[in-house]
């Protein structure tokens with residue numbers, strides 16, 4: 001394979017740039033026209049009003065479609081076209097971020113979407129297997145200007161000796177890898193490598209695990225796979241949506257620009273702490289507490305905690321009804337509880353059965369008393385009378401209060417908060433935990449931690465939601481809309497009181513204003529229609545996604561896996577991670593162990609073997625730590641050298657803060673462009689972070705440090721998945737000592753740099 005490069009300082013191909021510029025400018029003109037047209041249609045759709053319900057819903061989908069188009073066409077402004085394939089049959093195909101067709105010439109493709117099957121040779125063709133490609137050209141552009149060209153002629157006869165035959169578009173790839181980092185991840189659509197392409201374009205169904213060492217492009221691949229799947233399987237995935245789970249909010253901000261740049265808006269990005277609608281888990285807790293909550297034994301603990309709320313008193317309960325005292329004896333309660341349990345329904349949904357049993361028993365008592373025949377004959381009350389007694393008893397506040405004590409309707413939040421707050425409840429629910437482990441669960445209310453979220457989800461399953469009530473609510477809204485359309489509302493106008501159907505199923509009772517304010521209802525419905533799939537999915541705990549992608553998946557606890565599997569009943573998943581980097585104590589050191597309960601052996605493994613981030617000099621140092629973690633693991637091969645061997649500095653403990661500030665100041669000054677990351681033991685973040693900020697005010701530190709700052713101070717957990725041009729690892733032994741998974745943490749810390757690494761050893 002021979003290469004021409006148009007990099008700075010190298011002989012350019014000036015006569016080639018002119019024609020390319022012309023073509024690229026033509027593409028931008030088309031893009032402008034497409035965007036204008038979409039904007040005009042959007043304005044039109046927004047302006048038109050009235051019509052039937054069908055017209056309105058048609059209009060709403062037009063609004064959504066044109067708004068999407070405007071957004072997509074704007075998103076691809078940078079790097080619209082980045083490649084060209086010249087094939088053996090003398091044809092040329094331009095490759096870019098979206099497809100553009102010649103509407104005046106039989107829809108001839110002017111620009112091919114990178115995800116189209118015909119674009120694939122751009123990523124896969126090699127001199128040994130050219131796939132009909134004669135030449136692959138990378139176009140470098142800045143804004144709308146073509147600034148350079150890299151050519152590869154796929155011809156074994158002219159292959160450069162010593163060239164990396166396995167790399168696609170080597171010059172462009174190395175330019176991308178050596179560029180300064182900005183604090184936001186960029187897409188890699190121009191230089192996807194063959195092993196990555198295979199993962200990105202893997203089939204949709206089934207569970208695909210992508211194992212790869214640091215910097216092998218797992219995150220990049222996960223994001224591009226999401227974009228590829230939405231393009232290729234749009235019909236299946238547009239309605240169900242794609243969920244992408246990343247480890248924390250800082251990481252999600254780091255990757256947030258990639259999908260929009262690939263013109264995709266249909267992916268819901270979430271941390272595991274955000275997967276229970278209505279809860280945003282930001283409270284901190286110890287790694288050990290999180291580890292206990294992550295264990296699968298918590299399913300038993302929660303089930304026991306629910307059973308514990310189904311109370312049988314030791315003494316009879318006295319209930320006063322109309323100045324008479326009825327006694328509810330423990331045995332009756334026990335029988336009612338057992339029957340309700342035997343129904344197999346979730347706790348809240350079994351409550352009506354429990355009520356029935358108790359009210360029957362109470363009514364029998366009352367009937368016995370008031371219907372007793374003074375002459376000693378049979379009870380004088382008819383069945384209808386007893387039914388009336390039951391109805392009345394059911395409405396008695398004292399009876400209701402007793403039922404609420406015996407079998408309270410619970411929300412997941414209530415169940416968990418009550419459990420954590422009470423050591424007796426914990427002891428009753430979790431006899432299989434040690435006293436220390438139980439102590440870790442005990443805490444007062446005040447926000448949720450990420451490890452609580454899978455437990456809330458589990459509790460929601462055990463408690464059950466009254467779906468009949470929700471369905472009735474939706475149905476009523478629908479009926480109201482129809483009635484509105486038929487003008488029935490006019491009859492209701494004014495202050496007439498309205499008979500509202502009495503619901504005894506716990507459903508929402510509509511108020512007068514709900515009925516007469518149909519305009520507002522319609523607005524609400526229209527809003528619902530306009531919501532994107534991703535937004536609707538985010539608000540619905542029971543949403544079943546069409547595909548779920550998990551990044552840094554090695555960090556998920558068994559309880560978190562349970563939650564995710566509920567969100568993906570089709571088991572169409574891409575699981576991306578590195579078991580050598582597992583830091584969470586409840587995280588997984590083995591994909592087989594994590595997946596076994598859900599798919600047994602039915603998952604496929606792909607491995608990524610080349611590190612694009614970490615230069616060879618730094619990888620050699622990290623490899624020593626990896627050998628300590630597990631001698632059977634081998635580090636990924638680095639694609640390049642940086643020319644900067646890692647620097648180890650030793651300082652005395654009392655000089656650490658001063659030396660750190662001095663080293664960081666020098667490293668920051670050495671940065672050309674790009675970013676410096678300082679990674680330190682979590683226990684020293686506050687103290688050393690303050691010392692750094694005092695001398696280096698540009699340094700960002702905190703719960704969610706701003707990654708676009710030139711200097712960012714982080715713990716290993718925060719640095720997971722991120723990268724910086726230059727990295728300073730502070731007190732590596734301290735990092736190792738902080739956790740049973742300390743070696744993996746150090747491995748993560750050492751592999752964050754794209755250029756330079758310094759360690760400060762105490």
Ligand SMILES: Nc1ncnc2c1ncn2[C@@H]1O[C@H](COP(=O)(O)OP(=O)(O)OP(=O)(O)O)[C@@H](O)[C@H]1O
Nearest residue numbers: 188191192193214215216217218219220612613721
């Ligand atoms: N084909 C490619 N072309 C250009 N850059 C690439 C390519 N593959 C990966 N990179 C770059 O390499 C760096 C590392 O990629 P990424 O963060 O996806 O790796 P990772 O495997 O998720 O790493 P970690 O295990 O540390 O989280 C990123 O800057 C990414 O843009």
